[in-house]
Amino acid sequence: MSQQQLRQQYFNARASQTNAQRQLAAQQVSEHLLALPELQVPRTIASYYSVKAELPTAVLNEQLQHHGHQISLPVLHPFRRGHLLFLKLHSQTRWNTNQFGIPEPQLNVQEVVPIQQLEIILVPLVAFDAQGNRLGMGGGYYDRTLQHWYQGRHQLLPIGLAYDQQFIDHLPTQPWDIPLAMVITPSKVWDFRQ
Ligand SMILES: Nc1ncnc2c1ncn2[C@@H]1O[C@H](COP(=O)(O)OP(=O)(O)O)[C@@H](O)[C@H]1O
Numbered sequence: 001m002s003q004q005q006l007r008q009q010y011f012n013a014r015a016s017q018t019n020a021q022r023q024l025a026a027q028q029v030s031e032h033l034l035a036l037p038e039l040q041v042p043r044t045i046a047s048y049y050s051v052k053a054e055l056p057t058a059v060l061n062e063q064l065q066h067h068g069h070q071i072s073l074p075v076l077h078p079f080r081r082g083h084l085l086f087l088k089l090h091s092q093t094r095w096n097t098n099q100f101g102i103p104e105p106q107l108n109v110q111e112v113v114p115i116q117q118l119e120i121i122l123v124p125l126v127a128f129d130a131q132g133n134r135l136g137m138g139g140g141y142y143d144r145t146l147q148h149w150y151q152g153r154h155q156l157l158p159i160g161l162a163y164d165q166q167f168i169d170h171l172p173t174q175p176w177d178i179p180l181a182m183v184i185t186p187s188k189v190w191d192f193r194q
C-alpha cells in the first residue's frame with residue numbers, strides 16, 4: 001500500500017471513533033501521560049490544538065497546566081515555510097485560524113518558546129508502528145521540528161498521542177521521517193527508547 005493509501009485508511013480509522021469514545025480515549029491517554037516519571041516535575045511541554053478526528057487535547061492541556069506544566073502550542077512559522085513555532089498557552093491567549101483551519105495563538109514574539117527550551121513535545125499522528133515510526137498528515141512539519149532533536153543538539157522527548165486503532169505493525173518510512181520516543185494510546189504506553 002502506498003503512503004497515501006495508508007494515510008487515507010488510518011485517517012478513516014481515526015475518524016470512525018464516536019464522540020464518547022473520543023472523550024474516554026482522551027481521558028485515558030491523559031492519565032497515562034500525567035503518570036509518566038518524566039512528568040512528576042514541572043516541564044516545558046509543547047502540545048497541540050486538536051482538530052477534527054485527532055485525539056482531543058483540550059482537557060489534557062488543562063490538566064497538564066493544572067499540574068504545573070508550561071504548555072505551548074504550534075504556530076505556522078511566518079517565513080520559514082514548513083516549520084513551526086511554539087507559543088505559550090495561557091488564559092489571555094488570543095487566537096487566529098491558520099491556512100489549514102487550525103486555531104493557533106496569535107503571533108507575539110514575547111510568547112515564543114524556543115525549541116531548545118522544550119522538554120516534551122506531544123505529537124498528533126495518523127498512524128504509528130512498533131518502531132515508533134510516525135505517519136502524519138503529509139506536511140512534514142513535525143519531521144522538520146524533530147530533526148533538531150534527532151541530531152542531538154538538545155534533549156527533547158517526542159510523545160505521540162493516538163487511539164489504539166492507529167497502530168500498524170510496520171510503516172514504510174522516508175529518509176526525512178523522524179521516529180517518536182514514545183506513543184501513548186488508551187490501552188498502552190509504548191516506549192521506543194533503548
Ligand atoms: N527535514 C526536512 N527537510 C526538508 N523537507 C522535509 C523534511 N521533513 C519532511 N520534509 C518534506 O515534507 C513532506 C511531507 O513529509 P511526510 O513525512 O510525507 O509527512 P508527514 O510526516 O506529515 O506524514 C515531504 O515531501 C518531505 O520532502
Ligand SMILES: [Mg+2]
Nearest residue numbers: 136140143177
Ligand atoms: Mg513524515
